[in-house]
Amino acid sequence: xxxxxxxxxxxxxxxxxxxxxxxxxxxxxxxxxxxxxxxxxxxxxxxxxxxxxxxxxxxxxxxxxxxxxxxxxxxxxxxxxxxxxxxxxxxxxxxxxxxxxxxxxxxxxxxxxxxxxxxxxxxxxxxxxxxxxxxxxxxxxxxxxxxxxxxxxxxxxxxxxxxxxxxxxxxxxxxxxxxxxxxxxxxxxxxxxxxxxxxxxxxxxxxxxxxxxxxxxxxxxxxxxxxxxxxxxxxxxxxxxxxxxxxxxxxxxxxxxxxxxxxxxxxxxxxxxxxxxxxxxxxxxxxxxxxxxxxxxxxxxxxxxxxxxxxxxxxxxxxxxxxxxxxxxxxxxxxxxxxxxxxxxxxxxxxxxxxxxxxxxxxxxxxxxxxxxxxxxxxxxxxxxxxxxxxxxxxxxxxxxxxxxxxxxxxxxxxxxxxxxxxxxxxxxxxxxxxxxxxxxxxxxxxxxxxxxxxxxxxxxxxxxxxxxxxxxxxxxxxxxxxxxxxxxxxxxxxxxxxxxxxxxxxxxxxxxxxxxxxxxxxxxxxxxxxxxxxxxxxxxxxxxxxxxxx
Numbered sequence: 447x448x449x450x451x452x453x454x455x456x457x458x459x460x461x462x463x464x465x466x467x468x469x470x471x472x473x474x475x476x477x478x479x480x481x482x483x484x485x486x487x488x489x490x491x492x493x494x495x496x497x498x499x500x501x502x503x504x505x506x507x508x509x510x511x512x513x514x515x516x517x518x519x520x521x522x523x524x525x526x527x528x529x530x531x532x533x534x535x536x537x538x539x540x541x542x543x544x545x546x547x548x549x550x551x552x553x554x555x556x557x558x559x560x561x562x563x564x565x566x567x568x569x570x571x572x573x574x575x576x577x578x579x580x581x582x583x584x585x586x587x588x589x590x591x592x593x594x595x596x597x598x599x600x601x602x603x604x605x606x607x608x609x610x611x612x613x614x615x616x617x618x619x620x621x622x623x624x625x626x627x628x629x630x631x632x633x634x635x636x637x638x639x640x641x642x643x644x645x646x647x648x649x650x651x652x653x654x655x656x657x658x659x660x661x662x663x664x665x666x667x668x669x670x671x672x673x674x675x676x677x678x679x680x681x682x683x684x685x686x687x688x689x690x691x692x693x694x695x696x697x698x699x700x701x702x703x704x705x706x707x708x709x710x711x712x713x714x715x716x717x718x719x720x721x722x723x724x725x726x727x728x729x730x731x732x733x734x735x736x737x738x739x740x741x742x743x744x745x746x747x748x749x750x751x752x753x754x755x756x757x758x759x760x761x762x763x764x765x766x767x768x769x770x771x772x773x774x775x776x777x778x779x780x781x782x783x784x785x786x787x788x789x790x791x792x793x794x795x796x797x798x799x800x801x802x803x804x805x806x807x808x809x810x811x812x813x814x815x816x817x818x819x820x821x822x823x824x825x826x827x828x829x830x831x832x833x834x835x836x837x838x839x840x841x842x843x844x845x846x847x848x849x850x851x852x853x854x855x856x857x858x859x860x861x862x863x864x865x866x867x868x869x870x871x872x873x874x875x876x877x878x879x880x881x882x883x884x885x886x887x888x889x890x891x892x893x894x895x896x897x898x899x900x901x902x903x904x905x906x907x908x909x910x911x912x913x914x915x916x917x918x919x920x921x922x923x924x925x926x927x928x929x930x931x932x933x934x935x936x937x938x939x940x941x942x943x944x945x946x947x948x949x950x951x952x953x954x955x956x957x958x959x960x961x962x963x964x965x966x967x968x969x970x971x972x973x974x975x976x977x978x979x980x981x982x983x984x985x986x987x988x989x990x991x992x993x994x995x996x997x
Contacts, residue, residue: 447510448593448738450558458555461562465489466548490561491547495868498542500550501564506574506592507535507819511806514817516557518802524550531795533859533910535573535819536564540866567608569599573615575623576820579739580782580828582774586635586643588618590736591672598673605680609687610695622939625821627651627660628913630697631679638666649679650701653907657943658698661706663713674725678716742814742829747779751832766850766888767839781832785825785842786849790886793875794860795823804845812838822859854891856882859910863903870903872920872927877901880957894964897977913937915978916963917944927953933989934981947990959993966992
């Protein structure tokens with residue numbers, strides 16, 4: 447894991463002291479809320495429906511046990527005993543008192559964490575594949591490049607006030623677990639014909655009011671030029687991105703309006719002027735960052751553990767968990783263990799302070815003190831010996847983190863919605879809870895197979911509904927909550943945007959609607975076909991017909 451040097455520690459400590467003074471001036475009435483707003487937002491502090499919300503960055507989704515324990519401490523001391531893990535590998539605390547905000551940031555700084563650039567029109571937390579460094583299909587660890595981007599982008603003087611917020615994601619595997627094509631910039635590590643690794647550079651993706659899939663503007667970028675090329679993209683956007691219309695300010699709108707070829711031309715022109723300058727990454731710099739991400743000291747293990755295989759045959763619950771929540775590891779005898787934050791009836795992505803502390807302890811005991819956060823709002827223990835799987839499974843069951851539903855109908859992404867968010871039009875959490883209760887039967891979930899349901903409480907799409915196999919969007923109609931349903935979205939390497947199937951359904955009809963869609967799929971699927979595959983083969987018609995048959 448990356449650990450701060452003296453520069454990092456001083457930088458974060460000074461920013462906390464600066465923010466403490468700003469909070470004190472606001473509390474003393476020396477600053478109006480309007481004057482204070484940009485100051486708190488640059489430190490990750492929002493004012494939501496009921497209270498202040500603090501969004502904390504988890505760079506590329508990687509946490510140590512010590513850091514997770516501190517998140518539990520923040521939840522217990524400054525919030526109401528829980529935190530909410532988000533789709534961009536952050537954690538949000540929804541009940542922070544303004545008087546406590548600086549103390550919370552001080553506590554975070556003590557474990558090398560902060561909330562800088564988790565809000566505002568700047569480059570946000572760079573996200574990555576949650577299985578980085580351990581995935582069997584990985585070409586190269588993307589976290590190294592995320593950390594280089596983090597250091598380059600933190601308080602970058604030229605990009606602190608962009609036209610709008612800016613999000614970057616990096617994947618090092620052919621199977622895209624970071625949704626790179628729906629980010630402002632997506633970076634995909636791959637090999638060229640000479641066997642060298644470099645980046646495919648994808649620009650102009652994003653969800654929200656105007657969802658778009660990113661366009662590739664460079665098929666292969668040598669790694670040493672990463673920062674200069676990113677700088678060229680940001681310069682082109684900063685210069686031409688619209689500031690007169692909030693809804694047309696993202697880079698995706700610029701790329702759409704001028705076209706991919708013109709965007710490429712502008713970026714390449716900027717790049718030509720800076721490509722061989724100070725931003726070129728030396729092998730020494732890259733090696734120094736890479737050293738922070740060296741794999742832990744794995745002990746030789748048998749590839750197959752007989753005790754694990756015996757329990758798999760004897761216990762259906764353990765077998766289901768192995769099938770959905772445990773993934774192959776590049777190191778023989780080890781496994782990647784995914785922890786579901788979606789038990790039946792729970793708000794997706796929420797974890798209590800006690801659960802966070804328990805996960806920290808389990809990571810210390812079984813995963814070299816390392817934890818990951820996924821963009822699908824789950825947690826990961828990335829370095830578990832296969833021989834430890836039975837013991838770990840029992841301990842996860844005891845804290846309700848062993849639900850064997852990864853990728854299934856109850857593994858729902860949902861934004862906080864109208865329960866917390868000042869922008870939302872409808873609630874998301876209750877809808878997700880009702881769906882997980884309707885489909886609580888695990889045998890049925892496993893029979894349905896892979897199905898991504900994603901719910902947003904408003905058009906800003908924080909719940910990524912556009913790329914759900916089934917997307918659910920909350921809308922307000924004359925003060926009543928309705929839900930628009932989309933089908934066919936996909937956030938993986940086969941990215942697609944969902945299509946609206948028809949009129950929105952009332953709140954009390956959403957779960958029945960989902961049931962009808964799934965029953966249609968079960969009646970028409972071919973062997974081995976996922977929900978989204980069946981939809982792509984058949985189109986809207988059978989789903990639409992069943993969905994609105996009673997109308």
